[in-house]
Amino acid sequence: MVENSKEEAPKRSLNFIEEMVERDLAQGKNDGRVQTRFPPEPNGYLHIGHAKAICLDFGIAQKYGGVCNLRFDDTNPTKENVEYVDAIKEDINWLGFQWGNEYYASDYFQQLWDFAVELIKEGKAYIDQQSQEEIAAQKGTPTQPGINSPYRDRPIEENLQLFYHMNTDEAVEGSMVLRAKIDMASSSMQFRDPIIYRIVKTPHHRTGTKWKAYPMYDFAHGQSDFFEGVTHSLCTLEFVPHRPLYDLFIDWLKKGQDLDDHRSRQTEFNKLNLNYTLLSKRNLLALVKEGFVSGWDDPRMPTICGYRRRGYTPESIKMFVDRIGYTKFDALNDIALMESAIREDLNARATRVSAVINPVKLIITNYPENQQEILTAINNPEDENAGTHTISCGRELWIEREDFMEDAPAKYFRLSPGREVRLKNAYIVLCTGCKKDAQGNVEEVYCEYIPETKTGQADCNRKVKGTIHWVSVNHGIKAEVRLYDRLWKVENPRDELARLTGEEGLPIIDAMHRMFNDNSLEIRTECYVEEFLANTKPLDHFQFQRIGYFCTDKDSTPDHLIFNRTVSLKDTWSKINK
Numbered sequence: 088m089v090e091n092s093k094e095e096a097p098k099r100s101l102n103f104i105e106e107m108v109e110r111d112l113a114q115g116k117n118d119g120r121v122q123t124r125f126p127p128e129p130n131g132y133l134h135i136g137h138a139k140a141i142c143l144d145f146g147i148a149q150k151y152g153g154v155c156n157l158r159f160d161d162t163n164p165t166k167e168n169v170e171y172v173d174a175i176k177e178d179i180n181w182l183g184f185q186w187g188n189e190y191y192a193s194d195y196f197q198q199l200w201d202f203a204v205e206l207i208k209e210g211k212a213y214i215d216q217q218s219q220e221e222i223a224a225q226k227g228t229p230t231q232p233g234i235n236s237p238y239r240d241r242p243i244e245e246n247l248q249l250f251y252h253m254n255t256d257e258a259v260e261g262s263m264v265l266r267a268k269i270d271m272a273s274s275s276m277q278f279r280d281p282i283i284y285r286i287v288k289t290p291h292h293r294t295g296t297k298w299k300a301y302p303m304y305d306f307a308h309g310q311s312d313f314f315e316g317v318t319h320s321l322c323t324l325e326f327v328p329h330r331p332l333y334d335l336f337i338d339w340l341k342k343g344q345d346l347d348d349h350r351s352r353q354t355e356f357n358k359l360n361l362n363y364t365l366l367s368k369r370n371l372l373a374l375v376k377e378g379f380v381s382g383w384d385d386p387r388m389p390t391i392c393g394y395r396r397r398g399y400t401p402e403s404i405k406m407f408v409d410r411i412g413y414t415k416f417d418a419l420n421d422i423a424l425m426e427s428a429i430r431e432d433l434n435a436r437a438t439r440v441s442a443v444i445n446p447v448k449l450i451i452t453n454y455p456e457n458q459q460e461i462l463t464a465i466n467n468p469e470d471e472n473a474g475t476h477t478i479s480c481g482r483e484l485w486i487e488r489e490d491f492m493e494d495a496p497a498k499y500f501r502l503s504p505g506r507e508v509r510l511k512n513a514y515i516v517l518c519t520g521c522k523k524d525a526q527g528n529v530e531e532v533y534c535e536y537i538p539e540t541k542t543g544q545a546d547c548n549r550k551v552k553g554t555i556h557w558v559s560v561n562h563g564i565k566a567e568v569r570l571y572d573r574l575w576k577v578e579n580p581r582d583e584l585a586r587l588t589g590e591e592g593l594p595i596i597d598a599m600h601r602m603f604n605d606n607s608l609e610i611r612t613e614c615y616v617e618e619f620l621a622n623t624k625p626l627d628h629f630q631f632q633r634i635g636y637f638c639t640d641k642d643s644t645p646d647h648l649i650f651n652r653t654v655s656l657k658d659t660w661s662k663i664n665k
């Protein structure tokens with residue numbers, strides 16, 4: 088027992104959000120309830136940043152016996168659609184989380200409208216018919232107060248009539264907005280009469296053409312939390328300036344009652360920002376639309392579906408998110424941390440197989456022409472329950488071109504004339520030479536095997552320094568292998584994109600072209616894998632020994648096998664040369 092407990096991972100300390108929730112529970116706030124929500128806007132596919140929010144929203148509810156609901160923040164019909172709604176649900180499920188209820192901000196359009204009407208009647212909102220630019224110019228700056236709109240004191244009746252007009256077929260986009268009447272001199276810019284309703288004529292994916300007047304984010308989010316009974320509204324740091332408004336609208340809704348202990352509170356944490364990775368659905372949509380990638384699930388995309396297709400597991404993503412943690416500071420996390428999480432996870436679960444991705448033929452000249460042998464391969468040395476599978480060996484094998492060198496340095500423990508290596512799971516062979524074409528390219532490599540050195544043979548104690556993998560020419564299956572590299576050449580694409588489109592004034596697509604890594608995908612069609620992989624299914628995970636972790640692509644078929652490299656092996660040599 089004592090021995091075991093020593094090996095347990097040390098418990099991580101509480102993060103600042105867990106501390107807050109525990110404080111609230113101790114004080115009996117919200118009657119001891121914990122309710123969170125994950126509130127995506129269905130305007131794109133979820134990315135790894137969303138995974139960080141999901142793990143927190145669902146994780147807090149799980150840990151404290153509460154519930155986390157899924158709420159689609161669908162207040163902008165021009166960018167949203169059902170494809171995204173479905174994809175978001177699939178991705179959350181795949182990560183292993185279950186929401187309590189499925190809500191939509193659009194379900195509250197009537198309630199929000201009624202609330203807006205009430206505010207107009209109370210003199211707390213007015214219709215402004217100025218242009219966006221005029222309104223923005225009058226806002227002032229953090230050091231300079233704003234200027235009142237000429238429409239600020241419009242009579243209540245007129246405001247009501249115009250508000251109703253905003254929701255008719257005759258309403259013209261951009262012709263007017265509803266603004267909350269707060270304080271144009273407030274130190275909080277958000278309080279300078281924020282716009283709370285605007286006209287959008289694009290039909291909505293759920294409510295069709297019923298609405299033409301749509302609430303702005305700030306007028307929908309907090310209230311939606313309130314309607315649902317959310318206790319802890321967790322969001323990212325850019326919403327800090329919105330918090331006073333979040334609280335104010337809830338105050339107005341509650342009309343001053345019971346304010347402190349029964350209400351939703353917004354708490355902000357830092358966004359995930361990964362090096363060599365660009366997040367934000369707006370950017371990812373541009374990549375898809377402009378054909379930089381094959382789609383939202385291109386394995387180079389930082390979307391959840393992209394990582395899934397690339398071979399990342401939900402466990403590895405959650406492990407990574409847990410390790411980077413939650414703070415109040417903007418950070419740039421190292422992609423290497425994500426890669427080490429997936430390596431750790433796949434090391435424990437991936438079946439070891441042989442695949443040759445840069446083939447050259449090796450002929451065992453003293454191996455009988457028609458002889459074939461069935462050998463045993465261990466599925467996973469890290470997991471004794473994983474069992475074994477068989478591989479066939481013959482006279483001709485595929486090996487990696489890199490595993491033969493005619494004039495090799497002393498420490499090259501692979502094939503070179505006069506040197507011995509072990510063929511994984513088979514025999515020790517002595518390299519005898521090669522055949523080259525007129526240009527000097529190696530066409531075939533020759534060797535002789537030493538029959539008494541068969542792997543697993545009790546009396547075989549002959550040692551060699553190197554072991555190489557191989558695939559039998561007669562039994563192996565041709566396959567396509569896709570090797571991925573980072574999508575961006577620059578370490579912080581978010582900031583570089585901002586600089587290029589800002590300082591240098593480049594259009595976003597041109598800026599993306601400048602940063603794009605043209606070598607981010609290498610397709611190899613002449614690869615060979617052992618016959619064990621004949622019936623692999625999409626998303627199966629494997630370790631191609633000495634090469635890396637791979638995952639069967641969703642488009643792979645028995646007639647055309649396709650494998651995606653999830654991640655390379657960190658240390659190619661030390662693990663293999665046992």
Ligand code: ATP
Binds near residue numbers: 322
């Ligand atoms: P994007 O800029 O990528 O479109 P968003 O914030 O507009 O992101 P939403 O669908 O509105 O996307 O976000 C749903 C939730 O995910 C929000 O609570 C948001 O704060 C959170 N979120 C978005 N991006 C990140 C990120 N990079 N790291 C952590 N959480 C994020």
Ligand code: MG
Binds near residue numbers: 128
């Ligand atoms: Mg958004």
